[in-house]
Amino acid sequence: MAALAELSQTTRRLLLASDRDDGSADLARILGHAGRVEAISIFDLPDYPASDFAGVVIDIDLTSVAAVQHVRRKLTGKAYHDLPRLFVLANALYHGLVQAWALGATDTIQRPLDPRNILHRIRFAFPETPEEERAADAEVLSSGVAAAHVIMIKIFQRLPAGIPLALEDVVRAETQILRALKRCSLKQWLLAVNKHHKRSYRHTLHVTGYAVAFAQQLAMREEDQRRLARAALVHNVGTAFVPLAILDKTTELTTDESDILARHTRLGYDALKKQGGFPGEVLDVVLHHHEMLDGTGYPDRLRGDEISDIVRIITLADTYASLLQPDATTEAMTPPQAFAIMDMMDGKLDRALLQAFRPIALG
Numbered sequence: 469m470a471a472l473a474e475l476s477q478t479t480r481r482l483l484l485a486s487d488r489d490d491g492s493a494d495l496a497r498i499l500g501h502a503g504r505v506e507a508i509s510i511f512d513l514p515d516y517p518a519s520d521f522a523g524v525v526i527d528i529d530l531t532s533v534a535a536v537q538h539v540r541r542k543l544t545g546k547a548y549h550d551l552p553r554l555f556v557l558a559n560a561l562y563h564g565l566v567q568a569w570a571l572g573a574t575d576t577i578q579r580p581l582d583p584r585n586i587l588h589r590i591r592f593a594f595p596e597t598p599e600e601e602r603a604a605d606a607e608v609l610s611s612g613v614a615a616a617h618v619i620m621i622k623i624f625q626r627l628p629a630g631i632p633l634a635l636e637d638v639v640r641a642e643t644q645i646l647r648a649l650k651r652c653s654l655k656q657w658l659l660a661v662n663k664h665h666k667r668s669y670r671h672t673l674h675v676t677g678y679a680v681a682f683a684q685q686l687a688m689r690e691e692d693q694r695r696l697a698r699a700a701l702v703h704n705v706g707t708a709f710v711p712l713a714i715l716d717k718t719t720e721l722t723t724d725e726s727d728i729l730a731r732h733t734r735l736g737y738d739a740l741k742k743q744g745g746f747p748g749e750v751l752d753v754v755l756h757h758h759e760m761l762d763g764t765g766y767p768d769r770l771r772g773d774e775i776s777d778i779v780r781i782i783t784l785a786d787t788y789a790s791l792l793q794p795d796a797t798t799e800a801m802t803p804p805q806a807f808a809i810m811d812m813m814d815g816k817l818d819r820a821l822l823q824a825f826r827p828i829a830l831g
């Protein structure tokens with residue numbers, strides 16, 4: 469009974485079309501354990517079935533020419549094209565089976581009805597219900613967040629203790645992060661990240677979410693999505709070397725403290741450079757993600773074309789994430805407020821990229 473109980477929790481919607489006098493009541497009762505059943509006469513089959521039907525179960529007399537012709541007319545319509553159909557055979561007669569497959573059956577069951585077998589077939593022959601789909605999404609999402617979390621631990625706990633961060637570690641996490649953001653929404657990613665992680669982790673994971681979602685929104689090649697994920701994951705690696713007293717300070721930083729914090733770009737660059745193995749563009753992002761196009765950023769006061777595209781994108785995501793994340797001295801902003809401020813940062817951020825970023829920022 470466990471399987472029946474489990475399946476009865478689903479929200480799967482099934483269409484049962486029958487030409488039997490009792491409307492296939494016995495079958496409807498069994499199918500009721502697999503979802504919500506709408507039982508109709510085959511002569512009431514709609515031209516356009518509701519889009520949320522997981523599949524149609526056809527229980528007709530396959531030796532009846534009228535019934536077979538009617539069902540054929542309906543099921544060959546475009547509206548039924550992608551809908552799985554399960555046919556009930558009166559017995560294992562070859563004729564019925566051939567007829568069912570000719571009518572486009574994707575699976576068959578036969579009388580006498582075996583509830584357990586039928587529910588098993590329904591589960592596998594018909595697509596997952598939204599509920600099951602959500603469970604699968606949640607798993608992909610949590611593996612993506614977990615993979616990113618491992619990198620955060622390596623950066624913020626192990627690296628300061630002298631345990632190097634290897635490029636391969638980051639590359640390994642990218643696949644799961646890309647999958648998570650492809651399958652789930654950016655909002656789901658952000659919610660999952662907010663639930664689990666410390667402030668410094670959260671910021672980097674937000675930036676990673678924004679950068680990858682942006683790349684996917686722009687339909688970038690997977691390799692470019694990876695490059696952005698990689699760069700975003702390590703962009704703030706240098707903050708691992710900044711004293712916690714400064715990172716976690718709950719009041720406004722003094723000028724000296726701000727200067728120390730600003731060194732994180734150089735500290736991160738030096739650490740990864742010394743270690744070797746990281747591509748030049750990743751080092752570029754680590755060192756330059758606080759540069760502004762008008763030359764007012766740090767540490768090198770780069771201007772315009774001196775700032776690469778990948779740095780510009782990470783800077784955009786980093787700025788947006790920082791504006792949204794309140795600290796001791798600022799209030800939390802709404803996405804429109806944060807975007808409006810970026811829009812007013814005239815000459816500092818890449819305008820074309822900022823406009824393309826609008827759907828990410830404003831959902």
Ligand SMILES: [Fe+2]
Nearest residue numbers: 703704757758
């Ligand atoms: Fe930074």
